[in-house]
Amino acid sequence: MNDLEMSYLKDFEKIRQFIEQARDEAASQVNKTVISLYWNIGKFVSEKAQKEGWGRSTVKQLSQYILSKEPGIRGYSAQNIWRMKQFFETYQDKPKFSALLRANTWSNNLHIMSKTKTDEEKEFYLKLAAKEKYKARELERQIDSGYYERLLLSDGKAPSGIHHTENTGMIRDLYMLEFLNLQEPYKEFDLKQAILKNMKQFLLEFGRDFIFMGEEYHLQVGKHDYFVDLLFFHRELQCLVAIDLKIDDFKPEYLGKMEFYLEALDRDIKKPHENPSVGIILCKSKDEDVVEYALSRNMTSTMISEYRTKLISKEVLRKKLDELYEAADESQNSQQC
Numbered sequence: 001m002n003d004l005e006m007s008y009l010k011d012f013e014k015i016r017q018f019i020e021q022a023r024d025e026a027a028s029q030v031n032k033t034v035i036s037l038y039w040n041i042g043k044f045v046s047e048k049a050q051k052e053g054w055g056r057s058t059v060k061q062l063s064q065y066i067l068s069k070e071p072g073i074r075g076y077s078a079q080n081i082w083r084m085k086q087f088f089e090t091y092q093d094k095p096k097f098s099a100l101l102r103a104n105t106w107s108n109n110l111h112i113m114s115k116t117k118t119d120e121e122k123e124f125y126l127k128l129a130a131k132e133k134y135k136a137r138e139l140e141r142q143i144d145s146g147y148y149e150r151l152l153l154s155d156g157k158a159p160s161g162i163h164h165t166e167n168t169g170m171i172r173d174l175y176m177l178e179f180l181n182l183q184e185p186y187k188e189f190d191l192k193q194a195i196l197k198n199m200k201q202f203l204l205e206f207g208r209d210f211i212f213m214g215e216e217y218h219l220q221v222g223k224h225d226y227f228v229d230l231l232f233f234h235r236e237l238q239c240l241v242a243i244d245l246k247i248d249d250f251k252p253e254y255l256g257k258m259e260f261y262l263e264a265l266d267r268d269i270k271k272p273h274e275n276p277s278v279g280i281i282l283c284k285s286k287d288e289d290v291v292e293y294a295l296s297r298n299m300t301s302t303m304i305s306e307y308r309t310k311l312i313s314k315e316v317l318r319k320k321l322d323e324l325y326e327a328a329d330e331s332q333n334s335q336q337c
Helices: 003-052 056-069 078-091 095-102 106-115 119-132 136-144 147-154 188-197 199-206 253-268 288-296 314-336
Strands: 174-176 210-221 224-234 239-245 278-283 302-308
Touching (some): 003 078, 078 106, 119 136, 136 147, 188 199, 188 239, 199 210, 224 253, 239 253, 253 278, 288 302
Parallel strands (some): 239 278, 278 302
């Protein structure tokens, strides 16, 4: 291919990107219009229910009327109209949610409305789904796996070298890898191969800002060869992220190995404009006291995280979160005394 043809291809690609951007903007505007429409219907039905006693039977008649006048139209079943009413009643006194609701699809809004309890949790998932452009199934999986609770349990545990941005939890304390379908017992090789075969789901769990760069990534220091289990680049952190896979409990010596990898990456692989590399030691389990001791004397950029090959129920995670809050309250009260 000659230089002229290459120039044409670059120009053609720019035009294609214009088309894609316009399509995305049109879809976004349509979605905003649909959410506003459902909001207005929900408001009307809610007010009629309060003032004139509209119930499910009346809403069923309304649905039948709409479908008779607009044959083939979708989204106006009695059940969905009743959800519009619930949608309005859930957020009518929360104007700060307005833009977030319209930035999400109706399916995502329904999942968040029905599967979350607090305003904080709702706001978190609305922001997350809008940012990550989750499909309904992807969002449902994140909610069911307790993403919000796991992020709160991770709060404050990241080493000083790892920076967080608001509400997204770039590197967390606990990851759910149930999609790997690993059968006990398994080896580190099996864990790595399962991740490689399920990379799409792995990136959904870790975050879409992670870009996969390679497995068994080769590093040469002096005359010796070393290999990082998995290497990623994080777009928002603007740094390399090395992941070391372990199928056992965290051991302090794992930290020294990771710090060596990060030094080699920073000296030989990192580009001048990028931030210092970050490490994740992904263990099957860890003793928090051992982790605290291992990290206490280090200004490290390594996170020691756990993974689970089976989902932990949201109830269990919420219980752990409540225990964490209770312990924090007791500690604060004892300091005041």
